Amino acid sequence: LNKRVIVWFRQDLRIHDNEALYEALRSSDQVIPVFIYDERLFFSKSKFGFPRIQIQRAQFLIESVQNLAENLKLHGLDLIIRLGKPEDEIFKIAQKAKTNWVFCNRERTQEEVYVQDQLEQNLWSIGQEVRYSRGKMLYFTADLPFPVTHTPDVFTQFRKDVERIIPVRKPIECDFSTVRQVEIDLESTPITNTSQLGFDKDHVKLLYPGGETKAIERLQYYIWESKLISSYKNTRNESFGMDYSSKFSMYLATGCLSPKKVYHEIKKYEEMHGSNDSTYWLFFELLWRDFFRLMAKKHGNKIFKAGGTKEKVDESLTDNFHLFQIWADARTGYPFIDAGIRELKETGFMSNRARQNVASFLIRYLKINWQMGAEFFESYLLDYDPCSNWGNWNYIAGVGSDPRENRYFNPVLQARKYDADAKYIKHWCPELEKLPASVAIFPSAVSETELEEYDFILGRDYPKPVIKL
Ligand SMILES: Cc1cc2nc3c(=O)[nH]c(=O)nc-3n(C[C@H](O)[C@H](O)[C@H](O)COP(=O)(O)OP(=O)(O)OC[C@H]3O[C@@H](n4cnc5c(N)ncnc54)[C@H](O)[C@@H]3O)c2cc1C
Numbered sequence: 008l009n010k011r012v013i014v015w016f017r018q019d020l021r022i023h024d025n026e027a028l029y030e031a032l033r034s035s036d037q038v039i040p041v042f043i044y045d046e047r048l049f050f051s052k053s054k055f056g057f058p059r060i061q062i063q064r065a066q067f068l069i070e071s072v073q074n075l076a077e078n079l080k081l082h083g084l085d086l087i088i089r090l091g092k093p094e095d096e097i098f099k100i101a102q103k104a105k106t107n108w109v110f111c112n113r114e115r116t117q118e119e120v121y122v123q124d125q126l127e128q129n130l131w132s133i134g135q136e137v138r139y140s141r142g143k144m145l146y147f148t149a150d151l152p153f154p155v156t157h158t159p160d161v162f163t164q165f166r167k168d169v170e171r172i173i174p175v176r177k178p179i180e181c182d183f184s185t186v187r188q189v190e191i192d193l194e195s196t197p198i199t200n201t202s203q204l205g206f207d208k209d210h211v212k213l214l215y216p217g218g219e220t221k222a223i224e225r226l227q228y229y230i231w232e233s234k235l236i237s238s239y240k241n242t243r244n245e246s247f248g249m250d251y252s253s254k255f256s257m258y259l260a261t262g263c264l265s266p267k268k269v270y271h272e273i274k275k276y277e278e279m280h281g282s283n284d285s286t287y288w289l290f291f292e293l294l295w296r297d298f299f300r301l302m303a304k305k306h307g308n309k310i311f312k313a314g315g316t317k318e319k320v321d322e323s324l325t326d327n328f329h330l331f332q333i334w335a336d337a338r339t340g341y342p343f344i345d346a347g348i349r350e351l352k353e354t355g356f357m358s359n360r361a362r363q364n365v366a367s368f369l370i371r372y373l374k375i376n377w378q379m380g381a382e383f384f385e386s387y388l389l390d391y392d393p394c395s396n397w398g399n400w401n402y403i404a405g406v407g408s409d410p411r412e413n414r415y416f417n418p419v420l421q422a423r424k425y426d427a428d429a430k431y432i433k434h435w436c437p438e439l440e441k442l443p444a445s446v447a448i449f450p451s452a453v454s455e456t457e458l459e460e461y462d463f464i465l466g467r468d469y470p471k472p473v474i475k476l
Pocket residue numbers: 243252253254255256257259260289292293294295296299357358359360362363366384388390391392393395396397399400403
């Protein structure tokens with residue numbers, strides 16, 4: 008072999024079922040694994056002036072990269088870590104180490120594509136090149152029964168076209184047995200705390216810790232130990248607690264967990280314990296993830312634009328920063344909405360039900376440009392993924408692939424249905440604790456006199472509703 012290569016880790020922070028790593032190990036005996044913290048993410052603002060990434064997401068990334076370094080070390084490889092521009096730093100490493108190729112899993116969204124294209128151009132100048140793998144989806148595009156450009160725009164159609172026809176490939180296993188550590192002194196600056204990435208604080212404690220090891224633990228727990236997967240369909244619309252849904256999303260988004268691995272664990276579980284609607288439904292949700300990725304591939308940058316994949320701008324929406332701030336500060340006076348935003352800001356996570364509600368509230372009731380909401384989510388969500396986030400916002404804003412027109416969620420009716428005992432609301436809005444559940448769901452639905460009986464005054468103890476529904 009006598010080849011020396013770089014594996015550039017990106018949103019694939021794992022050693023299991025990692026195609027780029029697999030290909031690198033197969034094609035060479037000297038592998039330099041690299042992760043670059045992209046400075047543009049930490050030291051610049053979004054279009055609407057928000058931080059690109061909040062501290063929770065940064066902490067999750069640090070934990071995931073540290074864990075990747077540990078897992079690679081078990082196989083004798085040192086992860087090179089730097090802060091800078093990947094296209095420059097990897098180029099420098101390639102130049103110094105005189106490598107043959109750079110392996111990476113290909114990304115498909117604009118910023119990620121820009122970086123990989125720049126790197127490729129830099130590498131060409133020294134006679135090297137990028138070799139791409141694809142490690143993101145359940146399905147391989149080559150296995151799909153249609154070309155990407157013909158992917159059905161309606162999810163149900165997509166699902167029917169693929170689910171029964173195409174097998175999900177088996178996860179691949181990397182063989183580290185012949186690989187050697189490269190004997191070249193390459194600068195590496197491990198990032199161990201968030202202040203190195205420009206945050207005021209060193210560290211935040213996460214409810215959902217990062218890393219491949221934690222991802223596999225969660226998979227074990229959710230499927231095998233607790234068997235919660237067998238009741239997933241009944242609980243998935245809840246919002247309170249750790250167990251109503253899988254909480255795989257942050258691991259899938261950062262690539263700490265492979266979707267193919269999840270799929271094959273589900274299948275193994277079904278063989279041993281039987282299949283039901285719930286075991287199927289987890290697979291069904293994973294299909295949404297593939298669907299949004301294919302939508303982004305098919306429609307390119309449209310998913311980020313006001314008109315979405317439909318190219319239909321909703322002229323009634325405005326960039327009203329004042330109203331937006333009320334939503335973002337969780338002061339809307341609608342407890343289900345405020346609870347969701349508070350949870351997101353505190354933990355970097357929110358249930359799917361709450362996400363749909365806060366997004367729909369911003370767009371349908373406050374009439375705010377949905378792109379502001381999408382950017383806000385982008386900075387906070389531990390599971391931020393360009394395709395899933397912008398795709399879902401397209402969908403709720405009615406500019407994506409939703410076949411239903413004018414989908415909206417009434418946050419009071421939704422809370423009555425999905426948080427009837429107000430557990431979620433009271434956890435995140437403890438000022439409502441003293442109210443009975445039915446009142447806490449929407450305090451302004453009852454009279455001031457009744458509220459006074461609970462020593463509760465709207466406007467003092469909790470905001471009055473920002474608008475009437
Ligand atoms: C406005 C909005 C923005 C969103 N942004 C993101 C995002 O940036 N990243 C992200 O991973 N999900 C996003 N979602 C989808 C969904 O809310 C989360 O994937 C889910 O809540 C994560 O929790 P879980 O892992 O416990 O999900 P589970 O219910 O256990 O589902 C299992 C997995 O299926 C996938 N999945 C489930 N629902 C969806 C969906 N609607 N779209 C795409 N994949 C899905 C996820 O990978 C998830 O981990 C968004 C939804 C909305 C409404």
